[in-house]
Amino acid sequence: MNKTLFRTRIKFCGFTRPGDVRLACELGADAIGFVFAPESPRRVAPEEARAMRHALAPLVDAVALFMDNPVDEVREVVKQVRPSLLQFHGSEDDAFCRGFGVPYVKAIPMGTELAEQHPANIHMRYPSAAGFLFDSHSVGTQGGSGEVFDWSRIPAGVQKPFMLAGGLHAGNIFDAIIGTLPWGVDVSSGIESEPGLKDGEKMRRFVEEVRRADCHQLE
Numbered sequence: 757m758n759k760t761l762f763r764t765r766i767k768f769c770g771f772t773r774p775g776d777v778r779l780a781c782e783l784g785a786d787a788i789g790f791v792f793a794p795e796s797p798r799r800v801a802p803e804e805a806r807a808m809r810h811a812l813a814p815l816v817d818a819v820a821l822f823m824d825n826p827v828d829e830v831r832e833v834v835k836q837v838r839p840s841l842l843q844f845h846g847s848e849d850d851a852f853c854r855g856f857g858v859p860y861v862k863a864i865p866m867g868t869e870l871a872e873q874h875p876a877n878i879h880m881r882y883p884s885a886a887g888f889l890f891d892s893h894s895v896g897t898q899g900g901s902g903e904v905f906d907w908s909r910i911p912a913g914v915q916k917p918f919m920l921a922g923g924l925h926a927g928n929i930f931d932a933i934i935g936t937l938p939w940g941v942d943v944s945s946g947i948e949s950e951p952g953l954k955d956g957e958k959m960r961r962f963v964e965e966v967r968r969a970d971c972h973q974l975e
């Protein structure tokens with residue numbers, strides 16, 4: 757396959773400062789994620805995310821990330837932040853995820869039984885999902901940990917766009933893309949100096965490596 761006609765989408769996640777959002781847009785991010793997961797060190801209040809949303813450049817999406825948040829919290833975020841995509845990392849079911857009138861992606865924790873299922877079962881469990889995100893965490897643990905999983909475990913034959921996440925950084929993203937050909941990649945810790953604080957040079961190198969993989973001719 758010739759990858760030069762394909763552009764891997766880039767989502768940078770876990771922002772807490774409007775200046776970092778501006779820089780990420782300038783560097784070429786397609787989507788910016790705001791984390792509302794209760795236990796996350798990157799968690800922001802809806803008002804903070806709303807302020808950062810105003811720092812977004814045109815044609816860059818705002819994504820709101822949740823992990824078993826109460827329905828009222830999700831509603832409040834949707835109302836205040838107006839995200840174009842929701843990302844669910846907990847045990848939410850399809851009815852919950854689709855109930856906000858905003859497209860959603862469901863994170864599939866690669867440390868759980870869900871990851872072992874046939875893709876048809878994953879689709880049946882989340883028929884309304886716009887896509888899936890394969891991440892390294894297991895039951896009871898959070899994403900955003902910087903841990904990598906074995907990419908060969910991604911179920912073959914997923915019919916919807918999928919994103920790859922979990923411990924990605926400028927040093928491994930080229931191999932990750934060539935090895936899995938994801939629709940998009942999602943990174944949090946790999947572009948930070950500390951949780952929630954983004955590092956401009958790490959973001960720049962990450963984008964550069966994604967573009968290098970996109971231009972790579974596959975055998």
Ligand SMILES: O=C(O)c1ccccc1N[C@@H]1O[C@H](COP(=O)(O)O)[C@@H](O)[C@H]1O
Nearest residue numbers: 769796899900902921922923943944945
């Ligand atoms: O970023 C967080 O704090 C977070 C909290 C709870 C669930 C998911 C979270 N982040 C997402 O986890 C993956 C992997 O992140 P990392 O690159 O390994 O740090 C990614 O999808 C983040 O958006």
